[in-house]
Amino acid sequence: MPTEIGVTTVAFSKNDFLRRKAEEMSGGVIFNPFGRRLTFDELTEIYRDCTALIVGLDKINEKTLAALPKLKAVAKYGVGLDNIDLAACAEHGVRVFGAEGVNxxxxxxxxxxxxxxxxxxxxxxxxxxxxxxxxxxxxxxxxxxxxxxxxxxxxxxxxxxxxxxxxxxxxxxxxxxxxxxxxxxxxxxxxxxxxxxxxxxxxxxxxxxxxxxxxxxxxxxxxxxxxxxxxxxxxxxxxxxxxxxxxxxxxxxxxxxxxxxxxxxxxxxxxxxxxxxxxTPHIGGNSEEAVRAMGEAALRALLNWCRGV
Missing domain, CATH: 3.40.50.720 (NAD(P)-binding Rossmann-like Domain)
Structure with missing residues (x-):
């Protein structure tokens, strides 16, 4: 796994099962420290040295990518990639991984x-x-x-x-x-x-x-x-x-x-x-089973990326 993975999503960051899985797979993991959606400045400061991110609904666009020059891969926690600028990621050489229907x-x-x-x-x-x-x-x-x-x-x-x-x-x-x-x-x-x-x-x-x-x-x-x-x-x-x-x-x-x-x-x-x-506060994909499934799918995508699968 990458030397350092950043996890921006709150649900993943406060789930003990997923935290253990991530820490087992990576030499270093930085979880969301605030328990809420991060601002642009917070996200780019906290994860500036990460080579891979697991993101939820955070905007990953040209501005974000320019502020994270070490970033090489983004895995979506959840479904739908509308918050990720795929063209900008391709331009910066950042791989994007999504999961279909996991929740x-x-x-x-x-x-x-x-x-x-x-x-x-x-x-x-x-x-x-x-x-x-x-x-x-x-x-x-x-x-x-x-x-x-x-x-x-x-x-x-x-x-x-x-x-x-x-x-x-x-x-x-x-x-x-x-x-x-x-x-x-x-x-x-x-x-x-x-x-x-x-x-x-x-x-x-x-x-x-x-x-x-x-x-x-x-x-x-x-x-x-x-x-x-x-x-x-x-x-x-x-x-x-x-x-x-x-x-x-x-x-x-x-x-x-x-x-x-x-x-x-x-x-x-x-x-x-x-x-x-x-x-309701965006709980549709937030059942205990879905939280685990989405987190494991994101981790699996990054692991396969590292292995060249």
Whole structure:
């Protein structure tokens, strides 16, 4: 392994199992010392002598690479490489390693939890009981509802599998061909507009790109059913949060569940205070099993890189 590995991600750095694995594999490891996302200055100062980094959502771009001249490899802890400038890494001779689908079950289970919690009124009922209100409103069943899947990659497909016992009508959209998957799993290919217009629940599983940024905007929201539930566990920038708040206040949207945000850590008192909104602190891929799997995948990638595999 490299003489010195830097680990920027908090979840990895505070996991005893992964810390031991990293220390066994490398002559020196520098973990995140602050227990929070690092600033640019902190990251480049702490890891200036590292030849390899394990990163989460930290920006690895031209500016970062210029400040870390010894860096030779970056392994992603998690999935999605939208925070890493691949062209800049290639220009600097830095290898980039990602892992596909390593946290798909963890994220998919959170999505299912959001669906059930909102549909059966679990979240709102619990909040009301904390205030002493006994209001019996059991919501409606998830079974038989129409679910729109925008992005049908590893996580989207895992959600489709988890929904099978509920007999939902599932509409799928992706930039890649999905006809065979849909045919094999009782789903239907659909355009985004068809999903916006017809789905009771819309769940997002796309990377953040120029094409997907603010995909959920005022125009898209006006196509949705007034009782529809919007779920975002992909990337915060995919959704125009202000437009969603307006739609919720005007009762043009039934509810929203967010696990990702434009800026993290995130807090919006108005949004988080809405009874039909659930906000979680990016825990989709943070189950104990997923944390280990993502960490081990990153370590394995660096070990193989050192061995020339």
């Amino acid at each position: 798909r079950r963890s994220v998919a289970e959170l999505v299912l939890g959001f669906m059930l919690g909102h549909m059966r009124n679990i979240f709102a009922s619990s909040l009301r009981m904390r205030g002493g209100d006994w209001v019996k409103n059991g919501g409606c069943e998830l079974s038989g509802k129409t679910v729109g899947m925008i992005g049908t990659g590893n996580i989207g497909r895992e959600v489709v599998m988890l929904l099978k016992p509920f007999g939902c009508r599932i509409l799928c959209n992706d930039i890649l061909p999905i006809d065979d998957f849909c045919a094999a799993n009782g789903a239907q290919p659909a355009s985004k507009k068809e999903i916006f217009r017809n789905a009771d629940i819309i769940t997002l599983h796309v990377p953040l790109t120029a094409e997907t940024e603010h995909m959920i905007n005022e125009q898209a929201l006006r196509l949705m059913k007034p009782y529809a539930l919007l779920i975002n566990t992909s990337r915060g920038g995919v959704v125009d949060t202000d437009a969603v708040k307006t739609a919720l206040k005007e009762k043009r949207l039934g509810g929203a569940c967010f696990d990702v945000y434009d800026t993290e850590p995130f807090y919006d008192e108005e949004l988080c205070g809405m009874e039909n909104v659930v906000c």
